Amino acid sequence: MDSSEITLEAVSSVSQVPAADWDACANPAVPADSIHGLDRLASSDTADVSCAGSKAPYNPFVSHAFFSSLEASGSAVARTGWGPRHLLSRLDGEIVGLVPCFLKSHSQGEYVFDRGWADAYERAGGRYYPKLQASVPFTPATGPRLLIRDGMDRERVGTMLAAGLVALCEATKASSVHVTFAPEAEWKFLATHGFLQRTDQQFHWHNLGFGSFDDFLATLNSRHRKAIKRERREAVANGITIHALTGSDITEDAWDAFFAFYMETGSRKWGRPYLTRTFFSLIGESMAKDVLLVMARRNGRWIAGAINFIGSDTLFGRNWGAIEHHPFLHFEVCYYQAIDFAIRRGLKTVEAGAQGEHKIARGYLPQTTYSAHYIADPDLRRAISDYLRRERAYVAEAGRELAEHGPFRKTDEPS
Template sequence: MPELRLHRRLDEIPAATWDALNRSGHPFTAHAFLAGLETHGCLDPEYGWTPLHASLWEGDALLAAAPAYAKGNSHGEFVFDHAWANAYAQYGLDYYPKWLIGVPYSPVTGPRLLAVEPTHKRLLLEAMRAAAPDLGLHSVHANFLDAADLDAFDASWLAREDVQFHWTRDPSWRAFDDFLGALDHKRRKNLKADRRRVAEAGVYLRVLDGKAARGEPMAAMHRFYVQTFAEKWNHAAMTEPFFQHLCEALPDAVVLILAEREGEAIAGALCLRSDDTLYGRYWGAMADVPGLHFEACYHQGIEYCIEHGLDRFEPGAQGEHKLARGFLPTSTHSRHWLAEPRFQQALTRWCAAEREATRRYRDSLAAHSPFRSP
């Protein structure tokens, strides 16, 4: 019978063993990324993140695993359940702590149940649900699931959907100008104007991989990132040692877009990539240049994808303004199980209504595509 094991640190599982199950070498579920968060001070229980990774073993063979965390709040998840927590409180029940399958601070679609055999994913989920009450955890959640994991969740899990804006490469596009030519006149004109303003401001952008980004370029990127969070009175969870660690441990996954003026770095956008997708994650700037955010965070990423043959670009959560720049509304998926049966039953209807509203919203946005009609 397979055995469920729980891990307070990911380095309790050998990196090679974990990564052997990580589909397509996805950067956000790579052992180096997740363990690096722990090693380099990015996860603070005060902000709700206590590692409690789950793995399923048969002897010395790892059958399935999930990056998972005991959460004392819903900070940094990007799937919002504060209304659920408030409803629990009104009835004198504890919503927290909960058990989250996900990647901290990363609203990125990808593998969450790491396994070769689909049956092992289902066994892992069953084992986690059975263990949760004994651990004092009142629910189990899985956020930003990719299509390969959805079938592992049966109808007893609450299904939620949300909308992000993703870019998809047309195989006929060989250069950025081909993408521009596919946009309608208004969007193409506005995008070109943004790029022109950046160039006229004397800003030059260059793209660095992990090897070229280590050291001062990545240190500058971290300063920009911290500045952005400080301006919003928010907590900058990622540390500079973690950013530098990415350059060392995942050099081929790092894509740093650095904006410079008169030889000085003034802004940056840090992305990670897989074999077929670019993921935009962190942005920051020390100077206010019109159009620079769009250029660094969106246009440069699109150009990179076309030049390197990547099929998709996920620039992050939310943002209807992305639609005008070629990013189309795309559904994201999460699944939820609550130990309290009365709330599980009541929220089944609530989630169905939310999914319907989300789909109407997605379809209404899709009707305003920035691309020219065929």
């Protein structure tokens, strides 16, 4: 493909991109025998940006419907500090690649923390904001960030998108570009284009082909197995019933209740919750099949709930809230119900969101997450590069230590 045929542009709303074009880049089906340019990088000294396989996994967070709901609801818009600047790559007028991107005036709602960088730069006389954020707002879930249409020369389009992010940084007078919660392959690829590498840690549950929740429990050591059974019993001991709602079962009444939980819990944790009530109605209209709403009920009313999003191989846990607090109810609604659902659906992984070492005792193991950062100022770039080198070593060592203390049964322990 001749690079002169490719053009780049930034648009200020997802509504300026046809849904069919966006989704053809965001969630392309990859035939089993299809090997693209970026796949070949895996055997070189650089990196693979895509996953070779029978089909690229569906990720609901990069869909047109999800971004449209964020923007149309007023959740991720310039007024809230998330000004859309989605980067598009065209070949002969057709959109062949894109990066969801936002021009930001703060560092809130990202879950990859750079406020220390901003403070240090501004104390030295620099201006850290605006910055560019290539991510899914308010969503600490790994997924593709360089979205490329199936059938394209992925290495060439990916290179153009990486260069386009740097050019957009200059054009908007931003201090930096932050590509967060990217797949490891994209992280390595962006490093070859001048982006600094950062790691962090989450806790994910992995399905080893379990046929039931009891099959999963059988892999745990006796102490943790008994503790989980006790927690599940006590979570519903006060006349509480648990309801897993998907699709048309999620009514506006359920959304009203969940939003009340979200606002109550979010106000205590963050000061100002990010998502509007309209956002939940919009995803209920456009992507209800991708939503699992786990709700707890007592004395005829909803009292707690957690929202999850369903991918083709992963269940993504997102927000939790409650207006009544009962022992272990949070663990039941957020973690154990998610495992149960993943087993029934045959999903490979449950991503339980950001942070939380307490998840290890519930069967969720450390998982490295990846972000890539382009820093325009060379002095700031050198300082951050040195910091990230030490941070990556710390994250790797912490992950190894935490994994050693997992709840799983040793081979010589009786089941």
